[in-house]
Amino acid sequence: MRILTNHLGYDSAAPKSALVEVPHPGEMPHVELLSLDDDSRVRLSTRPTATVDAWQTGAYARVDFDEVNAPGRYALLASVGDEVVSSPPFMIGVERLAAGTLSDILFAFKAARSSGEIERxxxxxxxxxxxxxxxxxxRGGWLDASGDTSKFLSHLTYSPTMSPQQIPLCAWxxxxxRDRLAERxxxxxxALGARLRDEALFGADFLVRFRTPDGAFYSGIFDALTKQLxxxxxxxxxxxxxxxxxxxAxxxxxxxxxxxxxxxxxREQEHxxxxxxxxxxxxxxxxxxxxAHNTEYLFGLDLKTGALTNSSESVVDEYCALLAAAELVAxxxxxxxxxxxRFVAAADRRAAALIDRYRTSPDEPGWFEAWEDGRPFFSAVEAGLPVIALLRYAELVPxxxxxxxxxxxxxxxxxDVLRRTQAVDNPFGYPRQRxxxxxxxxxxAFFFPHENDTGYWWQGENANLGSLAFSALGVADLPACDxxxxxxxxxxxxxxxxxVLGRNPFDVCMLQGRGRNNVEYTPDFPNLPGGIVNGITSHPDDENGIAFLTPETTEGPDSWRWAEQWIPHSAWFLLAVSAS
Structure with missing residues (x-):
């Protein structure tokens, strides 16, 4: 048996949960919360044990203990028959997660700034x-990942529906x-507002420079992973x-x-x-x-022939253009x-187009139609961004x-995200997508498919988790949300x-320098303290399975899929914690 917790502890006023991993489905552990300050104990109720999809990681009984909000040191005790296990000690405290994560993430971004010979x-x-x-x-901007010194606005631009938002997302x-912290x-x-603003302005300066003479943005600067200047x-x-x-771009x-x-x-007073x-x-x-020219900049790739093709706008164009127009209105x-x-008109037009893409069915949760061929929208990076764009539009456009x-x-x-996520045994509450x-x-499914339009790209989805968490928190604040x-x-x-912070089947905290069982990418390209690694995926040999860095993949050519840090993970996680 094992007990899986958030390695950094829990906020007093926030939802709290742990998972007890048991050897056999159906076993119901007896669980108690032990105060390490006064030795008092509280019996906790558990949900029925369940396995998840084809994850070869055990069966789990979920334990929620939201009602415990007294700050202090705690441990969980679980027993089945004669076997008794204890979790590592953890803290419950006021704003504990913000205290343990936000400054670290900002330091990682500062360390990832373009500098030195690369900047020259x-x-x-x-x-x-x-x-x-x-x-x-x-000059400027942040280097993309542990082992990639590129600077990207986006890097899968040949895919109609899977182009991730990178440096600009971070700057925004x-x-x-900063504004969510002021509220929450x-x-x-x-303590951090000025640092957040200054990092944003550093990103903005890069974006001003990184343009064509006629005002278009470039999509990236890349050395083909040669590390040669x-x-x-x-x-x-x-x-x-x-x-x-x-x-x-x-x-x-x-x-x-x-x-x-x-x-x-x-809109900032500083610059x-x-x-x-x-x-x-x-x-x-x-x-x-x-x-005037967006469709001219779109292109696709025929994965069979390698030929570049013309492309049309997708849902990703819609939500990115909607956020752009809404911010211009403000x-x-x-x-x-x-x-x-004209910005109001563009925002209204894009909002209408995005709204029109949503498909509903009486028999299943809804989804966005992503492209002209009718495929559903799914993302390993930003599944919450359409919702965020809609909320921002409603907030900013008078x-x-x-x-x-x-x-x-x-x-x-x-x-619908909740319905889809809750439709199967899912004690971790990991999101599912169409x-x-x-x-x-x-x-x-739980994870991004290995076979997709990028031809090669799939990796851990910590950025996506942050985007969905942030969008969920935004919707929870709506007056219409009961x-x-x-x-x-x-x-x-x-x-x-x-x-992300350790309550996962591998007991791994994915924020470098915090928690337990941090992983390194490679000795040559070490991860930055305060950065977040790509994370967990489906199993390479089974779309319904689960995988993280294994002895077979450590320091291998595919280790980046799990162990490499990437700036969108940190940006989305920052947003999720700031709004919690």
């Missing part, structure tokens, strides 16, 4: 397949987290590190979130290397460019010489034409945070 090379970055000698000042998230955790806002050029990569010159390719981040930064007016001008210029409201109505509908849909989407593997049938629904959503959000 990026000061005059060349563009792939451009022999004109033209250079771009690409710092300001959003004022003392941490006082001379190979570091602006390009849009394909599988196997094949580089292309399709490097103008579409809405879904990072352009939308870059506009959103710059528009939001322009970085550029003025607030320059942030806004860059955002407006990029918006105008994408409104940034230009009342501004002299700016026609804010008299939004579809504001009420956006809030109603946000609530419906998260109710997925469609490449060449396969639609199904509901107390029962709000409680369920907050418990769902807490389940995602607990999973």
């Amino acid at each position: 090379k990026d000061a005059a970055a060349l563009r792939y397949a451009d022999d004109s000698g033209f250079t771009v000042d690409a 998230a710092f300001l959003e987290a 955790h004022p003392r941490f806002h006082k 001379e190979e570091r050029v602006i390009n849009a990569p394909l599988p196997e590190c094949v580089r292309t010159d399709r490097y103008r 579409s809405y879904r390719g990072g352009g939308g979130l870059a506009i959103a981040a710059l528009a939001r930064a322009s 970085g290397a550029f003025s607030s007016a320059e942030y806004l001008a860059a955002a407006v210029g990029a918006f105008d460019d994408l409104e 940034a230009t409201d009342g501004a002299d010489g700016v026609d804010a109505e 008299d939004a034409r579809f504001g009420d509908t956006a809030r109603e849909l946000a609530l419906a989407v998260m109710q 997925v469609q593997p490449r060449g396969g049938s639609v199904r509901d 107390s029962v629904q709000a409680t369920q959503l907050r418990r769902f959000a807490a389940d995602q945070v607990h999973w």
